[in-house]
Amino acid sequence: MNTKEFIKNVQLVSGGIALLSAAGLTYAITKGLNNRKTYKRPFDPDKIVELEGKVLLRDTADDKKSEARGAIFDLQTKDEVIPVHLGPSWYLDHQGRRFKVGDKVMVKGSRVQHNGKDFIVAISVTMGNEVLRLREEDGTPSWYGWSKLV
Numbered sequence: 001m002n003t004k005e006f007i008k009n010v011q012l013v014s015g016g017i018a019l020l021s022a023a024g025l026t027y028a029i030t031k032g033l034n035n036r037k038t039y040k041r042p043f044d045p046d047k048i049v050e051l052e053g054k055v056l057l058r059d060t061a062d063d064k065k066s067e068a069r070g071a072i073f074d075l076q077t078k079d080e081v082i083p084v085h086l087g088p089s090w091y092l093d094h095q096g097r098r099f100k101v102g103d104k105v106m107v108k109g110s111r112v113q114h115n116g117k118d119f120i121v122a123i124s125v126t127m128g129n130e131v132l133r134l135r136e137e138d139g140t141p142s143w144y145g146w147s148k149l150v
Contacts, residue, residue: 008065042112042137043121051109051120053077073099075107075120083119084109085136091143097132099125110139 001009053124071086084107086092099105109122121139125132135141 005123042114043135044112045110045138047111048108048123048137049120050106050108051075051077052106053104055099055101056081056101057101058085072119074104083117084125085119085121086125086132087122087143088139091141095129095132097125097127099127103127109113109135 033070054078058073068131071089071092072083073086075079075084076102098142104127106126107120107122108124108126109120111118111120113119121135123133123137123139124135
């Protein structure tokens with residue numbers, strides 16, 4: 001093999017690696033953007049409320065093993081009982097914070113309606129001096145970052 005053939009082969013291999021890298025990066029970005037599109041919970045940043053009360057009931061919103069399987073609890077305030085949607089069960093399982101019936105909490109979130117019923121999409125839940133952050137103020141879920149938040 002002469003020098004010209006060697007250089008041509010190196011250029012072909014380098015070009016192939018660059019092409020595969022660009023394709024991989026494009027795939028990763030597209031997958032990330034598509035994951036954001038799958039989040040279907042309503043959120044209205046103009047309807048942020050803070051409610052204090054106690055946890056009455058814990059549940060999951062769906063039986064599927066997907067983001068649709070959300071952790072929720074009913075919050076008893078002095079005026080009402082309202083469901084609070086926290087986020088996907090898998091995310092909360094990794095946060096190390098478990099809410100029990102009777103826990104006194106402060107919930108900050110967006111008060112929205114679905115099928116004519118009010119509920120809160122939680123931004124954060126405070127218990128004592130512990131804060132579980134679930135979303136940004138604009139509704140962007142914290143689990144997009146996949147990190148343990150305190």
